[in-house]
Amino acid sequence: MKKDIHPECHTITATCSCGNSMKISSTLACNLNLDVCGACHPFYTGKQRDAATGGRAERFSKRFNIPGITR
Template identity: 60%
Template sequence: MKTEIHPAYNELVATCSCGNVIKVGSTRAEGIYLDVCSACHPFYTGKQKIVDTGGRIDRFNKRFGAAKK
């Protein structure tokens, strides 16, 4: 096998927009910036918004439900 053909594996800092700093391994030399991380994503924080579609279903049935009968 050839030696020294792989790029250097460095530890870099990934900074989120919320301020969270994550250390990851990569072949890149400079740090990266994230829009969303597990500290601020709604799925991980439990602050999900529940979309109420009940009004939409009622409007649909009001418009097209009478046509079926």
């Protein structure tokens, strides 16, 4: 590696809006404020909602009481 061309690495604190904070290494010299982190993101907490609830086939089967019509 060449000398004197790499940026300095600092230890900073990244704070999430949920209150979780973590120490990370970064080339930035200031602390970060995050919107989501692994402690509050819906994918990691398992509290995600299903985006594909109810399609045209489901609405058709509900309208005419036909069970079993799915994709």
